[in-house]
Each structure stands twice: as structure tokens, then as C-alpha cells.
Amino acid sequence: MGDGTSRQALKFCKGERFVKTPYLFYTYIMSIQQLLRQIRPAWLHRVSHAMTRGESVRESFQEQLNRFYDLLEHAVVTGDPSWMDTIILDWASAPTQTDLDEKQYNVSALLKKIITLTTEIAREMLSESDALDMLVALMPVYAYILEKAARLEVEARVAYISNQLNEMREKLERLDRSKSNFIAVAAHELKTPLTLIEGYTSMMRDLATSPPGESLDPLLQGIDTGIRRLREIVDDMIDVSLIDNNLLSLNFQPVWLSHLLGLLRSELSESLEARQQTLEIRPFPGSEQLIFADPERLYQALRNILTNAIKYTPDGGRITVDGRTLPGFIEVTITDTGIGIAPEDQPLIFEKFGNLGEVSLHSSGKTKFKGGGPGLGLAIARGIIEAHGGTIWVESEGYDEEKCPGSTFHLLIPARSEPSDSRIAKLFGSETELSSET
Numbered sequence: 001m002g003d004g005t006s007r008q009a010l011k012f013c014k015g016e017r018f019v020k021t022p023y024l025f026y027t028y029i030m031s032i033q034q035l036l037r038q039i040r041p042a043w044l045h046r047v048s049h050a051m052t053r054g055e056s057v058r059e060s061f062q063e064q065l066n067r068f069y070d071l072l073e074h075a076v077v078t079g080d081p082s083w084m085d086t087i088i089l090d091w092a093s094a095p096t097q098t099d100l101d102e103k104q105y106n107v108s109a110l111l112k113k114i115i116t117l118t119t120e121i122a123r124e125m126l127s128e129s130d131a132l133d134m135l136v137a138l139m140p141v142y143a144y145i146l147e148k149a150a151r152l153e154v155e156a157r158v159a160y161i162s163n164q165l166n167e168m169r170e171k172l173e174r175l176d177r178s179k180s181n182f183i184a185v186a187a188h189e190l191k192t193p194l195t196l197i198e199g200y201t202s203m204m205r206d207l208a209t210s211p212p213g214e215s216l217d218p219l220l221q222g223i224d225t226g227i228r229r230l231r232e233i234v235d236d237m238i239d240v241s242l243i244d245n246n247l248l249s250l251n252f253q254p255v256w257l258s259h260l261l262g263l264l265r266s267e268l269s270e271s272l273e274a275r276q277q278t279l280e281i282r283p284f285p286g287s288e289q290l291i292f293a294d295p296e297r298l299y300q301a302l303r304n305i306l307t308n309a310i311k312y313t314p315d316g317g318r319i320t321v322d323g324r325t326l327p328g329f330i331e332v333t334i335t336d337t338g339i340g341i342a343p344e345d346q347p348l349i350f351e352k353f354g355n356l357g358e359v360s361l362h363s364s365g366k367t368k369f370k371g372g373g374p375g376l377g378l379a380i381a382r383g384i385i386e387a388h389g390g391t392i393w394v395e396s397e398g399y400d401e402e403k404c405p406g407s408t409f410h411l412l413i414p415a416r417s418e419p420s421d422s423r424i425a426k427l428f429g430s431e432t433e434l435s436s437e438t
Contacts, residue, residue: 081144196226243383313338
């Protein structure tokens with residue numbers, strides 16, 4: 001501890017008479033500072049090794065510990081524990097790269113660990129009396145920083161919960177708007193086929209009282225068109241429900257992407273011609289490769305994306321289908337020269353009812369420019385691709401109806417060479433046999 005004067009100073013200060021004897025108080029403080037400096041190297045080594053792993057992390061943490069110890073000395077010497085405020089605030093406001101031995105310590109837990117290690121080191125390196133004197137001097141500072149850290153952590157938790165609640169409120173508001181938009185669009189979409197059915201039914205009723213001779217075929221065809229549009233809307237709603245509840249079942253069969261894309265070209269040719277658009281399907285690595293997938297569902301996903309590209313590409317635009325092979329996957333890209341998608345809207349288009357813009361301003365029709373719809377097509381496409389074990393995303397420079405920056409949809413489709421069901425594999429045979437037959 002030092003000489004007899006220092007020992008006497010410590011005993012005298014414990015009696016709280018040091019105010020009248022500044023010399024003894026000064027000697028007492030210097031003695032505590034000497035004890036702190038005596039254990040400092042061992043303290044830094046013990047704390048840094050006990051609470052971190054890895055040399056690079058430990059080196060960074062030791063810098064923080066050195067700062068902590070400097071401020072601790074200042075707090076003891078001056079009798080003002082607020083010296084510790086800066087580092088406690090830093091630790092509480094921003095996580096440090098401490099890698100705390102596989103546990104996520106909060107600041108209070110970190111400080112409690114430091115206090116425990118300080119006590120252990122003092123008992124090991126100092127005499128019982130010196131260790132007690134030093135710990136008594138540190139006690140007010142440690143009590144202060146624990147209270148400060150606890151208060152900061154409570155404030156941080158309250159701020160975090162408030163942010164979470166705000167995010168949840170924004171999500172609920174967005175969902176509420178989506179539902180409102182869906183109701184508006186669905187009402188319009190349902191009204192159109194219902195009007196067709198009602199109109200043609202009325203005409204058939206009139207013909208029933210008219211002289212014979214007029215054909216009912218055009219009227220029946222009109223009713224059939226209305227029923228078909230109603231069925232498409234209902235089927236989309238059922239598909240979304242299946243995807244949401246993880247009930248979408250897939251029927252894996254041999255598939256060639258080139259065949260599906262060829263069928264889609266034929267199906268969409270009338271819409272492309274009406275919009276004076278060009279669909280270019282390029283041969284790409286993997287397009288002729290046999291894979292096992294659900295051909296009907298995969299066709300549905302590709303059709304939804306191509307239909308979306310037609311809808312948001314102005315008349316006279318171009319849509320290009322390309323792709324490549326990746327380890328375990330075939331990537332299909334669908335690029336259009338359309339109006340593009342704003343970066344903040346790109347994640348939203350794959351959500352249910354994910355219509356962008358003012359719904360009331362959308363035109364009618366599945367492939368008309370900016371045509372309306374219930375906003376389920378891309379959500380269904382994503383659900384189908386993910387059910388296969390793949391993923392889908394979109395890239396676009398932004399939204400601009402004049403410059404038309406366009407969009408590119410990326411589909412990663414697993415390149416399964418055989419079905420997961422052994423019975424189906426036995427039924428269809430090996431990939432080599434199937435490829436030789438084609």
C-alpha cells in the first residue's frame with residue numbers, strides 16, 4: 001500500500017474526517033490511484049481474454065478497455081463518476097465488436113462482468129486490506145455506471161419497441177390500403193364479366209320470344225367469355241390462399257423450358273399483336289435441358305410475368321426472354337422496355353394486392369397498357385417459384401413513363417435431373433433415357 005502515512009490516511013478517511021484534513025485525503029486518493037495502476041496490466045489482460053475471442057477483436061476491445069480504465073481513474077481521483085458518461089453512452093448506443101464468448105451481452109451485463117473480474121484480480125494481486133480499500137473507493141463509481149447503463153438500456157428498448165410499433169402500424173396501414181385497392185379492383189374485375197353474362201342472358205331472353213331463325217352461338221360465346229374471366233379471378237384467389245397456407249402441391253414431371261416458352265408465345269401472340277409489341281425468346285443454355293418441375297405451375301408463373309411485362313410496356317415495345325445456367329439452377333430473365341419500377345416499390349410488387357399507383361386510374365383488361373387487376377399475378381409467380389425451391393426478383397433503374405427504363409425479372413429455377421419421388425422416377429426413367437427419346 002505504501003508507507004505508514006498512506007495507511008494512516010486511509011484509516012482516517014474512512015472516518016469521513018478528511019474534509020478537515022486535505023493532505024490526508026489527497027494521500028488517500030493517490031494511494032487508491034497507485035493500486036489501480038498496479039493491477040491495470042493484469043486487469044486489461046484478464047478482461048479482454050475473458051470476454052473476447054480472436055486477436056483482431058481483442059485488440060479493438062482492449063482500446064475500449066484502456067479508455068474505460070483511464071476514465072475510471074479520473075472518476076476516482078476527482079470524486080465525479082460522470083467522467084464515465086461518455087463511454088457508457090457509446091457502449092449503450094452502438095454495439096461494439098466484442099464477440100462476447102458466444103453470448104450477446106447488454107451493457108449492464110458487460111459492466112457486471114467487468115466488476116466481477118476487477119474484484120477477483122484485486123483479491124489475487126493485493127493484500128486483503130488493500131483490495132478492500134480499492135473496492136470501497138470504486139463502489140460509488142460502479143454503482144453510478146450500472147444505474148446509468150440500466151437507464152440507457154431502458155431508453156434504448158423503449159425506442160426500439162416504439163420503432164417496431166411504428167413499422168407494424170405502417171405495415172397495417174399498407175395492408176389496409178392494399179385491401180381497399182383489392183376491393184376496388186376486384187369489384188371492377190368482377191363487374192365486367194358479370195355485365196357480359198347479364199347482357200347476353202337478357203339478349204337470349206329476348207330471342208326466346210322472337211321468331212325462330214337467329215343463332216344463339218354468339219350469345220353463348222359471350223356468356224362463356226364472362227364465365228371464363230370469373231373463373232380466372234376465383235382461381236387466382238384460391239392459388240394465393242394455397243400459397244399463404246403452404247398447401248400448394250406440385251406435380252413434378254419432365255419439363256423443357258423451351259417448350260413452355262414456345263407455348264406462351266402462341267398464347268400471347270394475339271395480345272402482342274394488338275399492342276404492336278415484339279416478344280423475342282432467345283435460345284439460352286439450359287432452355288433445352290430436361291428438368292423435373294410442375295409444368296402447369298411453371299407455365300402459370302412464366303405467363304404471369306410475361307403478361308405483367310406486356311401490361312407495363314407501351315405499345316411498340318420489346319420483351320426479351322434470355323437465360324443461363326448456374327450451379328444447380330437455370331436462370332431465366334424476362335426484360336421489357338416498359339415504364340420501370342421505383343426502387344422502393346420493387347419488393348412490394350410481389351406482395352398480394354400489390355398494385356402500384358392510383359388503382360382508380362388503371363385501365364381495364366389484362367394486357368392493356370397499365371391494365372388493372374387484383375394484384376395477385378406476381379405474388380402467385382413468386383409462390384410457385386419458391387415452392388419449386390427457387391427464387392425471383394426484379395431489377396429496374398426506376399419508374400419513368402417517358403424514358404421507359406424497363407425492368408428485368410430474374411427467375412432461378414432448380415435444375416432437378418430427377419424427381420424427388422422415387423415412384424415418379426421409376427415411372428419416367430432416367431434423364432438419359434428421356435433425353436434420347438427426344
